[in-house]
């Protein structure tokens with residue numbers, strides 16, 4: 001179990017361009033098992049023909065003298081060559097002190113072999129060479145099939161890795177040169193022709209085209225690209241030619257990070273996996289002692305040592321926690337690659353597993369449910385300062401802020417041809433506003449709701465009723481003017497909320513914006529509840545309070561101000577276009593900025609869990625029936641399993657587990 005485990009966990013899936021050898025060694029191991037299987041199976045034919053038991057059954061006479069020795073010789077070859085991977089595995093597990101499947105198989109085949117040699121050469125008793133040979137054949141075949149399934153599960157990611165072109169056309173003075181992608185540096189310009197794969201993450205500086213990003217983001221429609229738009233390595237350029245400025249190369253590119261994330265996610269342990277491993281260890285102990293007890297019981301019952309030994313071997317073989325070791329990793333491999341293709345990255349598997357239990361999803365408003373593209377709609381002087389001057393000074397303050405409101409104000413000032421000089425002594429007050437010095441004077445730009453003093457003005461009331469976001473420009477606590485901004489609700493948000501509610505979840509919204517805006521958005525989307533005018537640290541507090549009441553909460557956000565809440569929630573989900581802080585704090589990252597993907601996350605988490613439980617049943621449940629059968633409980637009714645039949649059953653459960661995992665669908 002443990003060597004397979006390593007395969008599924010690290011090597012099989014952790015494929016990057018530099019790490020491709022992992023893939024090769026896996027393939028080599030598969031070929032090795034196949035060779036051993038073919039060789040052993042061919043040798044099994046004469047073993048069957050030479051075996052006294054079989055010959056009696058088909059009525060063959062003794063053929064030639066010394067055939068006993070020949071039988072021993074052939075069986076020794078099968079034991080040594082075919083049984084080698086298991087014996088090697090047994091010693092490795094013993095050395096690591098984690099007895100598992102290999103110990104069971106190793107002990108089973110070794111007991112069968114040495115007893116038979118002794119019986120054939122010295123005591124003249126019955127041997128079970130043919131049972132030994134078929135057992136090894138079936139085990140080898142089972143391993144081979146299973147390793148191939150593991151390969152299949154990790155294929156999707158290998159495909160993504162292979163998507164990356166190895167060379168690019170770099171623009172240099174007066175021409176184009178073809179260079180290996182590794183030589184590109186951020187800032188270089190590369191040319192991508194129609195139909196080519198994009199070699200790096202970058203920004204379009206010239207040209208227009210549509211790009212197929214479906215392999216990376218799951219977005220099935222080609223995405224239009226024009227100067228200023230970002231492109232990702234591995235996506236396929238459409239009809240136009242593009243000049244791209246390199247932003248990220250190699251390990252920093254999106255694809256490499258996805259692969260790295262998936263690899264780490266598969267290594268990150270989860271409760272279910274721990275459970276499966278404990279069960280596997282327990283089963284090993286049960287099987288070894290079960291084998292011993294079975295043998296003792298049959299001997300006490302007066303059966304021959306041969307009969308007792310055969311029952312013991314069958315018990316050990318059947319109880320192999322082989323499938324159990326694979327049940328979870330296989331589902332994880334399939335699930336993580338489905339997730340990546342659907343456009344979300346699982347950073348913490350434990351949290352992802354918890355997503356199936358959620359009963360509440362809390363969304364941040366700005367940039368998550370709304371587009372986060374603010375337009376300035378109103379400017380309202382509150383003292384003797386012109387609208388233009390209010391906007392100009394506000395823009396100077398905002399020039400240094402990353403907030404969506406800042407972008408809206410700066411754009412509005414630029415459109416009006418105002419000259420923007422970034423403020424000095426700039427300071428951001430998250431969730432409230434900004435302050436700084438413009439032309440020697442200290443100003444603050446704060447949200448209406450964060451002001452202590454009431455500002456009463458008929459104009460403001462009106463803006464509030466319209467659901468506008470309002471910021472106030474102040475100097476020395478004196479309000480100079482108000483700026484009204486409007487954001488748009490994302491079209492996808494309504495559907496996202498609807499789907500989540502249909503799935504039985506409560507949907508809430510948290511925002512630092514004023515009550516008017518919050519009310520307006522909540523109405524538009526049909527939210528179950530909303531909290532307005534919350535400061536960043538209060539966001540986490542509200543999530544904590546919900547959890548104290550026993551709710552299981554997911555938080556979805558994009559901003560710096562959402563980070564504490566993302567950490568506090570049972571499941572933190574960051575919108576991919578959000579800030580790095582948000583992404584670092586999240587358990588799951590949505591690549592597309594689509595709130596509907598939250599429902600996909602929960603749906604996949606539910607399905608994944610169901611698959612895991614099914615697999616644990618197939619892997620472990622059958623033991624409950626098979627072990628007593630193997631021990632010979634129903635012998636009096638004529639039901640008895642041979643070791644090879646036991647091995648076949650065990651392999652069958654492994655194959656069922658592998659196939660079942662692959663049947664996981666988005």
Ligand code: ADP
Nearest residue numbers: 365366401403405431432433447511512513561
């Ligand atoms: P949300 O929770 O909706 O993402 P924030 O917590 O980021 O909103 O902001 C809350 C409020 O604080 C905004 O509605 C705005 O009034 C004010 N604010 C925050 N940052 C800025 C800024 N850079 N410029 C102006 N106002 C800001």
Ligand code: MG
Nearest residue numbers: 364366367559
């Ligand atoms: Mg936000």
